[in-house]
Amino acid sequence: VESALKVSNRDRILERISASEDDLYIMGQAPDGPPDVEALAFAPNPLVVMAPRDHPLVGEKSIPLARIAAEPFILREPGSGIRDATLRLFEQHRIRPRVSMELGSNEAIKHAIVGDLGLSVLSLHTLTLEGPDGPVAILDVEGFPIMRQWHLVYPKGKELSPVAQAFLEFALKVSPGMYERMGRLWPDLAQHFAATYETAPAERRKKALPSSPGC
Amino acid sequence: VESALKVSNRDRILERISASEDDLYIMGQAPDGPPDVEALAFAPNPLVVMAPRDHPLVGEKSIPLARIAAEPFILREPGSGIRDATLRLFEQHRIRPRVSMELGSNEAIKHAIVGDLGLSVLSLHTLTLEGPDGPVAILDVEGFPIMRQWHLVYPKGKELSPVAQAFLEFALKVSPGMYERMGRLWPDLAQHFAATYETAPAERRKKALPSSPGC
Numbered sequence: 001v002e003s004a005l006k007v008s009n010r011d012r013i014l015e016r017i018s019a020s021e022d023d024l025y026i027m028g029q030a031p032d033g034p035p036d037v038e039a040l041a042f043a044p045n046p047l048v049v050m051a052p053r054d055h056p057l058v059g060e061k062s063i064p065l066a067r068i069a070a071e072p073f074i075l076r077e078p079g080s081g082i083r084d085a086t087l088r089l090f091e092q093h094r095i096r097p098r099v100s101m102e103l104g105s106n107e108a109i110k111h112a113i114v115g116d117l118g119l120s121v122l123s124l125h126t127l128t129l130e131g132p133d134g135p136v137a138i139l140d141v142e143g144f145p146i147m148r149q150w151h152l153v154y155p156k157g158k159e160l161s162p163v164a165q166a167f168l169e170f171a172l173k174v175s176p177g178m179y180e181r182m183g184r185l186w187p188d189l190a191q192h193f194a195a196t197y198e199t200a201p202a203e204r205r206k207k208a209l210p211s212s213p214g215c
Numbered sequence: 216v217e218s219a220l221k222v223s224n225r226d227r228i229l230e231r232i233s234a235s236e237d238d239l240y241i242m243g244q245a246p247d248g249p250p251d252v253e254a255l256a257f258a259p260n261p262l263v264v265m266a267p268r269d270h271p272l273v274g275e276k277s278i279p280l281a282r283i284a285a286e287p288f289i290l291r292e293p294g295s296g297i298r299d300a301t302l303r304l305f306e307q308h309r310i311r312p313r314v315s316m317e318l319g320s321n322e323a324i325k326h327a328i329v330g331d332l333g334l335s336v337l338s339l340h341t342l343t344l345e346g347p348d349g350p351v352a353i354l355d356v357e358g359f360p361i362m363r364q365w366h367l368v369y370p371k372g373k374e375l376s377p378v379a380q381a382f383l384e385f386a387l388k389v390s391p392g393m394y395e396r397m398g399r400l401w402p403d404l405a406q407h408f409a410a411t412y413e414t415a416p417a418e419r420r421k422k423a424l425p426s427s428p429g430c
Contacts, residue, residue, distance in 0.1 A: 004317040102219040107322050130345055
């Protein structure tokens with residue numbers, strides 16, 4: 001096996017970073033407290049409200065958040081960064097979603113949405129394989145997308161293995177193309193991607209990039 | 216919250232059953248050893264070989280397993296029932312897959328397939344949202360599909376909560392329709408679904424169904 005990828009929620013990943021268990025982490029948002037890490041943004045990670053394709057709100061413009069709170073709502077499990085970001089937005093507006101279910105994976109949530117069990121908030125990336133015309137639709141809701149960025153994360157000062165180093169360099173090289181491609185796939189959201197890209201300028205990212213072993 | 220669903224791999228679920236942590240489990244195949252459980256089949260769960268849509272083997276008939284072993288192959292993590300069933304089939308034919316990657320979720324594996332990182336074996340259900348014409352294609356490989364069935368599982372003798380009881384009765388009621396619908400979606404595989412359905416006859420399933428509390 002040349003490489004292994006574990007998919008976990010945010011809390012679990014923070015535990016693994018603290019225990020220094022892996023070479024490199026991909027996180028949906030940079031950690032904002034300890035453990036002390038280097039975090040390099042490399043792709044947009046917008047969270048959007050999703051509904052079944054035939055839902056009456058599909059196609060409506062600037063839907064108020066309170067309207068979403070009137071629908072049954074599906075949440076990720078405790079420990080999920082998507083769950084935390086979603087609940088934070090509702091709290092800021094002093095609105096409480098009507099949570100009908102907690103599901104432990106994005107895939108299960110998409111199936112529940114299509115099965116008419118409720119709306120949910122997930123990363124736009126979960127729709128990549130179905131594309132913009134699949135069975136799950138995006139709603140235009142006030143306050144959304146919640147703009148986050150995918151980050152490459154590793155413990156501060158850690159010497160990266162050659163494989164991790166190569167992966168990191170590759171990700172940063174293709175990064176501009178990822179912002180561009182996301183913008184082409186979802187033109188309604190492109191303005192948001194461009195804005196976040198500027199907050200992660202090449203200079204800062206270059207500076208944070210560790211030198212290769214032996215240089 | 217009315218209900219919560221946790222998605223875990225087979226080993227983790229067997230641990231949770233032993234610890235009697237939940238009301239009811241949905242498993243991709245019935246446990247074949249301890250812990251002692253009731254297990255009711257309710258839907259077909261075929262494992263199939265997946266490839267990117269533009270792979271040269273797409274459309275070929277009765278591809279030998281040895282041909283698959285020549286391609287880079289992506290496996291689920293240790294503890295996964297899909298991984299175990301896949302490796303068992305290769306072992307039976309004394310063929311070793313060329314494992315290039317281990318990924319901890321079906322969704323990650325589908326993305327890796329589309330990204331041309333290798334072939335893999337997954338449950339046909341992972342293609343439900345994209346349908347038969349999505350970016351992931353099914354290969355016609357000798358020995359496949361590996362026919363398994365989704366089971367509702369609970370510890371033997373356990374008194375089910377009313378919600379779990381209702382869910383179980385509902386699943387068994389819609390079960391015949393699930394075999395039929397899978398057969399319509401994937402006509403090439405329909406014969407396999409019909410065969411397994413007969414191994415789970417209504418009589419046995421009825422007998423195993425616990426009586427409602429108070430009856």
